[in-house]
Amino acid sequence: MPSYFSEIKPIGYQGPQGKDALAYRYYDKDRMVLGKRMEDQLRFCVAWWHSFCNVGKDIFGDGTFERSWNKASDPMEMAKLRAESAFDFFTKLGVKYYAFHDRDIAPEGETPKASLENLRAMVDVLGKYQASTGVKLLWGTANLFGNKRYMSGGGSNPDPEVFAFGAAQIKAAMDATKALNGENYVLWGGREGYETLLNTNLKQEVEQLGRLLTMVVEYKHKIGFKGAILVEPKPCEPSKHQYDFDVATLYGFLRRFGLEKEVKANIESNHATLAGHTFEHEIATAFAYDIFGSIDMNRGDPLLGWDTDQFPNSLLDTTLAMYTIMKGGGFTTGGLNFDAKVRRQSTDPVDLFHAHVGAIDLTAHALLVAEKMIQDGALEKIVKDRYQGWSGALGQDILGGKANLETLSKHVLDKNQDVRPVSGRQEYIENLLNRFLVD
Amino acid sequence: MPSYFSEIKPIGYQGPQGKDALAYRYYDKDRMVLGKRMEDQLRFCVAWWHSFCNVGKDIFGDGTFERSWNKASDPMEMAKLRAESAFDFFTKLGVKYYAFHDRDIAPEGETPKASLENLRAMVDVLGKYQASTGVKLLWGTANLFGNKRYMSGGGSNPDPEVFAFGAAQIKAAMDATKALNGENYVLWGGREGYETLLNTNLKQEVEQLGRLLTMVVEYKHKIGFKGAILVEPKPCEPSKHQYDFDVATLYGFLRRFGLEKEVKANIESNHATLAGHTFEHEIATAFAYDIFGSIDMNRGDPLLGWDTDQFPNSLLDTTLAMYTIMKGGGFTTGGLNFDAKVRRQSTDPVDLFHAHVGAIDLTAHALLVAEKMIQDGALEKIVKDRYQGWSGALGQDILGGKANLETLSKHVLDKNQDVRPVSGRQEYIENLLNRFLVD
Amino acid sequence: MPSYFSEIKPIGYQGPQGKDALAYRYYDKDRMVLGKRMEDQLRFCVAWWHSFCNVGKDIFGDGTFERSWNKASDPMEMAKLRAESAFDFFTKLGVKYYAFHDRDIAPEGETPKASLENLRAMVDVLGKYQASTGVKLLWGTANLFGNKRYMSGGGSNPDPEVFAFGAAQIKAAMDATKALNGENYVLWGGREGYETLLNTNLKQEVEQLGRLLTMVVEYKHKIGFKGAILVEPKPCEPSKHQYDFDVATLYGFLRRFGLEKEVKANIESNHATLAGHTFEHEIATAFAYDIFGSIDMNRGDPLLGWDTDQFPNSLLDTTLAMYTIMKGGGFTTGGLNFDAKVRRQSTDPVDLFHAHVGAIDLTAHALLVAEKMIQDGALEKIVKDRYQGWSGALGQDILGGKANLETLSKHVLDKNQDVRPVSGRQEYIENLLNRFLVD
């Protein structure tokens, strides 16, 4: 295979003392962490779109990246070059998973049929690369936001013909995902929202989305797709307001349509913060409601109000995410997708390596810290002790449904004295966390 | 009754040409609007806390308001002076409803029993004022956030004794609300959240809150309280993160505990914007999920990140809220509470009148615009036309469950052509709205 | 001239009772307002880029607009079609001014010389249209943000060759602006900031920008350009952080380089709110520091963190801006540019008309309200009365430099009593404002 990254050697593990910028210092695939190989615990995934389709445009400027794989004039030829470069990249990086939108891997054709043919052809190409490299598909999805027909939504479009178009596209993307043994199928609804309520029937659009997701679940079972169906919440952008605002909103939506056992959340860090939550809050909420699926690990800039999709660089933040995931039981079908793009000024192909190597290593480091935190148990003990009253008679009566307002009122009036609050010890706990980070 | 506002005459209706600052120009109680008297349509309510307890403190400064009713040294005496001034105010303003927290109307005593006695005594006082003035209680609630015992939450406290204390307080507040013929009972959980996830068991706390709300519903039925149970979402402040983040989160929570038929939302404008939503979005969402209950009409400052609780002053924004409510069917048990406070620099009692008169008049004006918009029907027709495809065969098959991904894919591949998007006409619609506002 | 907007009749004035969606109800050009014809007072301007270059792309999607003037395959041919359509639009709309970036009106060529030739050729074309239509150039500017060479800034680039390239482009744009009798020259530095301080020499970059602006001022004088030099602040986007954050930052920058008498501010509403200010705050600050130049009148969405560049639709907000400008003395060389784009879903050419007609009419209405407010004088009197103490001996001693900490301390200790604060009457004043809006 002629290499697109001929100047780059496969990224190896050198250990914490390693000096190479393009080597792992913490990501040691076979190291056992919390009962699994590190590679199996983390299930890293590269996002096709950001690394192989993105040319460095932003809303105020043209592309800045010169990518050898984007030089073909024929769209299908370019798709094949991208595939070649992508698997070359995955292999050199040593990552086992990738993820795509249908339109990332295969160009839209002149007609629906032509688009479908393009997709099928590229599925064959990708299948061969998967077989030869051992790289696997974490998830596929359908792009229902880029083409102008979807400007007012895919599933939530005011025109049922657009709904149908989107449904056909989803079917094809699910078929492709199944054909490539994808382990999940994702829906992100960037246009499933509105620009102004004045021209919008919110209630009907939510119903339409409920129908669409129901169809997806039914089709999954029909074709025997074994992966999980995931929905990725985001509050806004490109829409003024998106229906899948956050994990809690998604949960209510799933309950509304009886899908809470069938669909899980794909949680993105940057989407979490845009919605006013920490990443770990969204993860903890998903575990609390039993809909944790997968994550997109890309940081936002807390001072900017759009999706900056940056690679993670904070050990503190990444550790909080990994700790929350590991406490919740870790990944099953999901994984850790770097839905992140190099900065528009990071123009060279080598920057793709620096970005991924840094992010992988940071996450591996965070996992090791999380392991230490869990094995040490000090933090968990603090929490357990803080809630110990709930194991007592009063707590159990409340949780078990024996107590009611009257019995509790009687309890309080009989004691007839105030309750003393106990320090929450936040600063002590934050210091403790910092010890784990540096020890 | 000796008047606290002796310099203020009862606020009357003067019509649009009226020149008095303290007169209504749009709020004409008996005018029929969309099938009801304006007063019955709007159900205005004064918030006890902001107008009679608040002394103008903020986090950086002492109180600035000198209120004659706050001069008593004995807490119960002061509570009675406040009640006297409050009903004097309601009457002069010509508003039919008020709302309170238990601790607004009656001071906390040394012991739970003493607090309960204080509350009962003040219920008697208020009952007499209600009888003599005709003013009614829109809703009561229990303050589970001010006292230090609730610093880590009421229902979501790590200590079940605090839960019990809060439950006892809620029981008493529900009893008081029922005794005063309150039309709703509200729960706002300003401390029902967390400061840091590191010392928090999120899943258990949500369970606790589910238990608490279930108890409230059971007790409502037990005592035959006919009003609605309402939960008021807020994303944060004072908590770093509150569990009842917004309407959609509340809906998911209610479904989780099977309470979606029993509990509705009390939606506050300022809480909506803090959560990243417009007020009308939250209202429309509540109607879509059939949990619209009542509103707190107080604007925030879009450039500030805390609850400024200002009186509404934008006809545009207020009209969008009123239009959404009226399209949804209007209020039933709920009403329109001004959960707003005069600015800390608005130190005089007369400022309370300016604030309420302006807000009432603006809302009445907004209602009249909303009526015009509904009767004219142009806006609604635009929306209906935009979705007309959904009344056709394809739309009905999708909504009715006959279509699936396969039939839709076949439909698209058979046609084998793209769908043309249609302009959403947002600017035209916004111009149309502006015409209604000024005509 | 064959019309691009053949279905649109010239937009006429119909008065407040007018029923046509595409007619003015408030914008009556010859009506005298505060001593000038309305047209001369408002100096409306259409932005070339948003209306004639923009195709409806956003960061997640392709263009949605089909514009007949974008059909040519040759870039210069397309530039001419755009010019033809633009002047057709200006004329039908009845607006006297337009504004452009060099790259809007003429495509970049293969080489600097070719680009310069393109620009000169298009200046000739535009000059002819100006002559035949009477439409004038409010301002020109150079696009130093779109091309990848400027990805790390124009004036603030780490490479002086890029600085030189930008300087050459600015010279050409200034020459073009002068040739077309432009009344101002603008600099907006969307890339004049940084993505990360870690690779940035902030101090040097600010020096570079100081040099660039100094060169611009010198060249203005050299060529005898009579218009004003304007800088347009923005806090961020596309940059993570831009040096010209807001008006106050610009003022400090101008003082640093001794340019405060030479350069004024072009203030954009959406940039103001992104920086944490109201539009009227930025305007008032510019007047206070005597650097008010011109405005970009386009609203943002207070719940979204990017530049939505929407046409204004709030009479309240627009009135506050117009009132502040008129109190400050109105426009001199500047004007009111609609730096706004129709929504991506507003795909039809007619939407351009709805957007501009609505915005023009709203602003004209706001001007009339502002006139009423100024002529009535009630608001201004409140402010004057509030500060009346400053006309007294103590106030004059302080302002005039006679008083100092010691004399003031003696004054206070001699009186030895507290000062009583006076109500700021905010709610009363807001009600008063609302009266002006609806009367």
Added chain:
Amino acid sequence: MPSYFSEIKPIGYQGPQGKDALAYRYYDKDRMVLGKRMEDQLRFCVAWWHSFCNVGKDIFGDGTFERSWNKASDPMEMAKLRAESAFDFFTKLGVKYYAFHDRDIAPEGETPKASLENLRAMVDVLGKYQASTGVKLLWGTANLFGNKRYMSGGGSNPDPEVFAFGAAQIKAAMDATKALNGENYVLWGGREGYETLLNTNLKQEVEQLGRLLTMVVEYKHKIGFKGAILVEPKPCEPSKHQYDFDVATLYGFLRRFGLEKEVKANIESNHATLAGHTFEHEIATAFAYDIFGSIDMNRGDPLLGWDTDQFPNSLLDTTLAMYTIMKGGGFTTGGLNFDAKVRRQSTDPVDLFHAHVGAIDLTAHALLVAEKMIQDGALEKIVKDRYQGWSGALGQDILGGKANLETLSKHVLDKNQDVRPVSGRQEYIENLLNRFLVD
């Protein structure tokens, strides 16, 4: 001295392997770092108000802290108990500096004279503690925001009598600061802003503030105070908008009144982020404009819109601040004040120790990382290399004023070719930074 913290032993240095929660692992006072003892480099300071006056109130709740030193009923008695506890705390913590507002250390009296006497009496008390403990005063300031007389501002008040009152208070606070050998005097203007522009004369208020600051500078010189005069910017809260929005705004203000050589900035981390900047941006800007003075090291919550004043806990963020300060030359008269408060749920006195010990140790750690970064030089070299073109002829001509738009245009047209942009390498640099953090 009877100890308020009898259960706490003096906090000692144990080194990185230390296991005690209340011991330093990085803060080794006498260790030489970048040419100074660590203690002299960092100049840590405890904020009197947050730790000894604050009782745990917030806007929705009462105090939660029980402090033995707050038990006295006489205000002066309590002030003395606070002083006793404060110096006990400083000593046990091993911190050399503290800072106060006048009203923190001495209660306001019935009259101005009584207030002055209280202050003088407490200055004597504090002087004795300083002498006996060796603890020094980093800075003093006057509280012109808490008392209701300042509700509309101190210096920017519409009433010159309030201005005079504030001026007298500032004189007394400056006298006290000088008497206690304070090394700086600070002004923070929490009320020096407005709630609504509608009742505000912005231009006059800015003039008033200019006068006030001029008086402060004149008085400093008159009394021979050797410390620096510092202004602390903040964008808002409690004001809707404060005049000293950020460092760049302050710089423009100082230039406006010719004070840029006399006054420097006291930069707070939380204020920086509320204004839309990173802490290191504000620091770098202050160095660029030569007005860096001192810092308040307290983090905000990026998801919350108010001043949370939390102790720092991120090594990454703290390192970026320390690196920027050390690159700029470090502190001179300024220092590192923890303007931070323990959470309202951190109710115990020991929490004050955990908070400060953690923050001190984190900052010391960050300083050591910054030292490594500076000594290693790799980061600085990247920046230097990136700008190397500016050392060449073209760069020097531009910076030196030899080049102008015409010469640069000629330069570009003569070369007649494009400039190639160079990768900014952000991801690589961020990885490099992370190596320094963990090595």
